[in-house]
Amino acid sequence: MPMFDILELVILFLSYYLTRKISKKAHILEFWLFIFIGGFQRVYHNGTFVYENPLSGRVFEKEEILIKVLSKMFGQLVNSSSLEMSVWKVLFSNELIQKYNIRFPSEREFISEDIIFDTEYYAKANRVVMSSDVGYYYCDNEDSLTTKYNPNRFDLQVKLYLELIERVKRLKIYEVSIDRLNATLIAVARYSIKLEQKFSFRNGLIQSKRNIKEICQNSVLKNALISFKSKNVNFQSRVVNCLIKNNCINFLFGIMFIKNNLLKK
Structure with a gap:
């Protein structure tokens, strides 16, 4: 299965074209400072759960990234969509990570270093692309650290x-x-x-x-x-x-x- 569906590719390249059209001085890296959030499949000992991104097919930019994307990673509420905060289902821009020296804190410092990383990265990103394409398979382990x-x-x-x-x-x-x-x-x-x-x-x-x-x-x-x-x-x-x-x-x-x-x- 391709990583991006046709609609997402069209949105991405139109965004890039318009960015270049508006300002010829814009550097290509400014366009690629984005995030791709996909779906994933969680495999349990008694079955399989396929996570579908509730915001699939949408693109968020600048201020709305924090309000409509990052905030949904902080927890689940009844009758309200939420987003998995773990980084293993996300494609990040290495250019942005290096530009702002974004790093994961030590697990000894925070129990969930992923969400700390998220708060720093999403605050710097230009756009977020959402998809439900399964790009990660997570095998549930009853003996993992989270269950001990x-x-x-x-x-x-x-x-x-x-x-x-x-x-x-x-x-x-x-x-x-x-x-x-x-x-x-x-x-x-x-x-x-x-x-x-x-x-x-x-x-x-x-x-x-x-x-x-x-x-x-x-x-x-x-x-x-x-x-x-x-x-x-x-x-x-x-x-x-x-x-x-x-x-x-x-x-x-x-x-x-x-x-x-x-x-x-």
């Missing part, structure tokens, strides 16, 4: 959250980003609690419940829960969010036991 227990997972997510808050303020997209950032922080809190229950056999019941309590009482999370609109998540998640908000440790432990042991897919 990390006692510092939630604390690292809070650190990332606070960093992204400052970045979206500087980029002037705070209002369109904050609900998604809150949604991600709260989702990671739920997942971290789920892992605490799952590994309670190893860490001990008392320690696991203590860790769950610390997550629930985190001041950053509490503020996010207060400002987050509950309609932005499904009913199940809404119930768990309410339990977190009210420090219902035993109820949370019980629900996560059911999810971990009785509702396995």
Whole structure:
């Protein structure tokens, strides 16, 4: 399957022609400072999921890149399209990366270095081209780092959250980003609690419940829960969010036991 469909090629070359027509002094690199975001196929042990880019066929330029593209990478909301923030499905311009010396931060510094890179790269790009053409195959691994227990997972997510808050303020997209950032922080809190229950056999019941309590009482999370609109998540998640908000440790432990042991897919 070709990387670009015919419509996208036409759009790209028309953009280039018009750019050259308007200013003969324009350098060709100015046109190629763009991003191509494609689709991907995620392969699970029990089936396959094909991701279709919700903005496929569209081209975004300059200011709308931050508002309509980057902001959608910060989290998922019910009844609203979102974009996968991982860089492995994207074609980037090396010229732009070298020109602005854009680099990935260390994984030791931020738990998700991709989104940090995104905030710097998308802020410099001239245009973004969207497609659903599958150019990447992601094989889900139940033993990957993202599914393993990390006692510092939630604390690292809070650190990332606070960093992204400052970045979206500087980029002037705070209002369109904050609900998604809150949604991600709260989702990671739920997942971290789920892992605490799952590994309670190893860490001990008392320690696991203590860790769950610390997550629930985190001041950053509490503020996010207060400002987050509950309609932005499904009913199940809404119930768990309410339990977190009210420090219902035993109820949370019980629900996560059911999810971990009785509702396995």
